[in-house]
Amino acid sequence: xxxxxxxxxxxxxxxxxxxxxxxxxxxxxxxxxxxxxxxxxxxxxxxxxxxxxxxxxxxxxxxxxxxxxxxxxxxxxxxxxxxxxxxxxxxxxxxxxxxxxxxxxxxxxxxxxxxxxxxxxxxxxxxxxxxxxxxxxxxxxxxxxxxxxxxxxxxxxxxxxxxxxxxxx
Ligand SMILES: [Zn+2]
Numbered sequence: 828x829x830x831x832x833x834x835x836x837x838x839x840x841x842x843x844x845x846x847x848x849x850x851x852x853x854x855x856x857x858x859x860x861x862x863x864x865x866x867x868x869x870x871x872x873x874x875x876x877x878x879x880x881x882x883x884x885x886x887x888x889x890x891x892x893x894x895x896x897x898x899x900x901x902x903x904x905x906x907x908x909x910x911x912x913x914x915x916x917x918x919x920x921x922x923x924x925x926x927x928x929x930x931x932x933x934x935x936x937x938x939x940x941x942x943x944x945x946x947x948x949x950x951x952x953x954x955x956x957x958x959x960x961x962x963x964x965x966x967x968x969x970x971x972x973x974x975x976x977x978x979x980x981x982x983x984x985x986x987x988x989x990x991x992x993x994x995x996x
Contacts, residue, residue, distance in 0.1 A: 833886065837893045845893075847885040855889050868936050871963045880954045884943055891942030892935065899935040902979075906930065910982040923982045930978035933971045940967065 832846045844856040869888065873881045906927045912920060944951050955964070 835890055835893060837896070839897060841893065841896070843893050845886060845889045847882055847889055855892065857893065868940065868967060872940070872960065872967050874960055874963050876954065876958050880958070884947065884951070884954065887943040887946050888939050891939030894942055895935065895938035898938050899931060902934045903931045906979065906982050911985055914985065926978040926981040930975055930982065933975035933978065937971045937975060
Protein backbone atom coordinates (compact mmCIF):
# COMPACT_ATOMS: atom_id res chain seq x y z
CA UNK A 828 0.00 0.00 0.00
CA UNK A 829 1.19 3.49 -0.81
CA UNK A 830 2.55 5.47 2.06
CA UNK A 831 0.34 8.49 2.57
CA UNK A 832 2.05 9.77 5.67
CA UNK A 833 2.14 13.53 5.70
CA UNK A 834 3.74 15.84 8.20
CA UNK A 835 1.58 18.76 9.20
CA UNK A 836 1.84 21.82 11.38
CA UNK A 837 -1.13 23.45 13.07
CA UNK A 838 -1.72 27.22 13.12
CA UNK A 839 -0.83 27.29 16.83
CA UNK A 840 2.49 25.48 16.33
CA UNK A 841 1.72 21.87 17.27
CA UNK A 842 3.07 19.44 14.66
CA UNK A 843 1.71 16.05 13.72
CA UNK A 844 1.63 13.24 11.19
CA UNK A 845 -1.43 12.05 9.34
CA UNK A 846 -1.90 8.81 7.44
CA UNK A 847 -5.27 8.28 5.82
CA UNK A 848 -4.08 5.66 3.33
CA UNK A 849 -6.07 2.94 5.05
CA UNK A 850 -9.80 3.54 4.72
CA UNK A 851 -10.54 1.51 7.80
CA UNK A 852 -8.00 3.00 10.13
CA UNK A 853 -6.56 6.47 10.32
CA UNK A 854 -3.39 7.38 12.10
CA UNK A 855 -2.82 10.82 13.46
CA UNK A 856 0.32 11.47 15.42
CA UNK A 857 0.57 14.59 17.50
CA UNK A 858 4.04 15.29 18.83
CA UNK A 859 4.89 11.58 18.45
CA UNK A 860 1.80 10.48 20.38
CA UNK A 861 -0.22 8.23 18.07
CA UNK A 862 -3.95 8.91 18.14
CA UNK A 863 -5.30 6.08 16.03
CA UNK A 864 -9.01 5.88 15.55
CA UNK A 865 -11.51 4.21 13.27
CA UNK A 866 -12.77 6.90 10.91
CA UNK A 867 -16.47 6.28 11.57
CA UNK A 868 -17.33 9.76 10.37
CA UNK A 869 -15.52 9.17 7.12
CA UNK A 870 -17.41 5.92 6.60
CA UNK A 871 -20.70 7.84 6.85
CA UNK A 872 -19.75 11.02 4.98
CA UNK A 873 -17.31 9.64 2.40
CA UNK A 874 -19.43 6.67 1.38
CA UNK A 875 -19.29 6.19 -2.39
CA UNK A 876 -16.51 8.69 -3.09
CA UNK A 877 -13.74 7.72 -5.53
CA UNK A 878 -10.40 6.95 -3.78
CA UNK A 879 -8.77 10.27 -4.68
CA UNK A 880 -11.60 12.44 -3.34
CA UNK A 881 -11.99 10.12 -0.35
CA UNK A 882 -8.32 10.60 0.49
CA UNK A 883 -8.39 14.35 -0.04
CA UNK A 884 -11.36 14.97 2.26
CA UNK A 885 -10.21 12.39 4.84
CA UNK A 886 -6.85 14.12 5.07
CA UNK A 887 -8.47 17.54 5.53
CA UNK A 888 -10.81 16.12 8.17
CA UNK A 889 -7.96 14.61 10.19
CA UNK A 890 -5.94 17.80 9.83
CA UNK A 891 -9.10 19.60 10.93
CA UNK A 892 -8.96 17.66 14.20
CA UNK A 893 -5.50 19.08 14.84
CA UNK A 894 -6.45 22.61 13.71
CA UNK A 895 -9.63 22.81 15.78
CA UNK A 896 -8.17 21.12 18.88
CA UNK A 897 -8.10 24.43 20.82
CA UNK A 898 -11.84 24.87 20.17
CA UNK A 899 -12.56 21.35 21.43
CA UNK A 900 -10.49 22.04 24.56
CA UNK A 901 -12.31 25.34 25.08
CA UNK A 902 -15.68 23.58 24.95
CA UNK A 903 -14.47 20.82 27.29
CA UNK A 904 -13.13 23.46 29.68
CA UNK A 905 -16.45 25.30 29.60
CA UNK A 906 -18.28 22.09 30.55
CA UNK A 907 -15.78 21.40 33.33
CA UNK A 908 -16.23 24.87 34.82
CA UNK A 909 -19.99 25.29 34.37
CA UNK A 910 -21.15 21.65 34.56
CA UNK A 911 -23.36 20.76 37.53
CA UNK A 912 -20.94 18.12 38.67
CA UNK A 913 -21.89 18.11 42.34
CA UNK A 914 -25.65 17.87 42.28
CA UNK A 915 -27.77 14.71 42.44
CA UNK A 916 -25.31 12.08 43.56
CA UNK A 917 -22.76 9.76 42.01
CA UNK A 918 -25.00 8.11 39.35
CA UNK A 919 -25.85 11.47 37.82
CA UNK A 920 -22.21 12.51 38.11
CA UNK A 921 -21.16 9.45 36.05
CA UNK A 922 -23.89 10.06 33.46
CA UNK A 923 -22.69 13.67 33.17
CA UNK A 924 -19.09 12.52 32.64
CA UNK A 925 -20.25 10.27 29.77
CA UNK A 926 -22.48 13.03 28.33
CA UNK A 927 -19.56 15.46 28.54
CA UNK A 928 -17.29 13.05 26.63
CA UNK A 929 -19.96 12.55 23.95
CA UNK A 930 -20.53 16.30 23.62
CA UNK A 931 -16.78 16.85 23.37
CA UNK A 932 -16.42 14.26 20.57
CA UNK A 933 -19.45 15.61 18.69
CA UNK A 934 -18.20 19.21 18.85
CA UNK A 935 -14.78 18.10 17.66
CA UNK A 936 -16.22 16.10 14.74
CA UNK A 937 -18.43 19.03 13.70
CA UNK A 938 -15.56 21.51 13.86
CA UNK A 939 -13.19 19.20 11.94
CA UNK A 940 -15.72 18.71 9.16
CA UNK A 941 -16.52 22.43 9.14
CA UNK A 942 -12.77 22.96 8.69
CA UNK A 943 -12.82 20.46 5.80
CA UNK A 944 -15.75 22.27 4.19
CA UNK A 945 -14.14 25.70 4.59
CA UNK A 946 -10.78 24.49 3.33
CA UNK A 947 -11.95 22.47 0.33
CA UNK A 948 -14.47 25.21 -0.54
CA UNK A 949 -15.93 24.83 -4.05
CA UNK A 950 -14.13 21.48 -4.32
CA UNK A 951 -16.27 20.13 -1.44
CA UNK A 952 -19.47 21.15 -3.24
CA UNK A 953 -18.24 19.79 -6.56
CA UNK A 954 -17.34 16.41 -5.04
CA UNK A 955 -20.75 15.97 -3.40
CA UNK A 956 -22.59 17.28 -6.46
CA UNK A 957 -20.94 14.54 -8.49
CA UNK A 958 -21.29 11.90 -5.76
CA UNK A 959 -24.40 12.84 -3.80
CA UNK A 960 -24.73 11.45 -0.29
CA UNK A 961 -27.66 13.39 1.22
CA UNK A 962 -28.41 10.73 3.83
CA UNK A 963 -24.80 10.66 5.03
CA UNK A 964 -24.78 14.46 5.38
CA UNK A 965 -28.15 14.49 7.13
CA UNK A 966 -26.97 11.77 9.53
CA UNK A 967 -23.65 13.44 10.28
CA UNK A 968 -24.64 17.12 10.61
CA UNK A 969 -28.01 16.39 12.19
CA UNK A 970 -26.87 13.61 14.49
CA UNK A 971 -23.69 15.34 15.67
CA UNK A 972 -25.50 18.65 16.28
CA UNK A 973 -28.18 16.91 18.36
CA UNK A 974 -25.52 15.02 20.35
CA UNK A 975 -23.43 18.15 20.89
CA UNK A 976 -26.37 20.30 22.04
CA UNK A 977 -28.27 17.82 24.19
CA UNK A 978 -25.24 16.18 25.79
CA UNK A 979 -23.83 19.65 26.65
CA UNK A 980 -27.19 20.71 28.11
CA UNK A 981 -27.33 17.52 30.18
CA UNK A 982 -23.99 18.43 31.77
CA UNK A 983 -25.06 22.05 32.37
CA UNK A 984 -28.64 21.59 33.59
CA UNK A 985 -29.30 22.30 37.26
CA UNK A 986 -30.08 19.45 39.67
CA UNK A 987 -33.71 18.55 40.22
CA UNK A 988 -35.80 21.11 42.06
CA UNK A 989 -37.21 18.75 44.72
CA UNK A 990 -33.75 18.19 46.14
CA UNK A 991 -33.02 21.90 46.04
CA UNK A 992 -36.19 22.74 47.96
CA UNK A 993 -35.38 20.04 50.51
CA UNK A 994 -31.93 21.47 51.09
CA UNK A 995 -33.30 24.99 51.57
CA UNK A 996 -35.52 23.89 54.48
ZN1 LIG B 1 -13.24 12.97 12.90
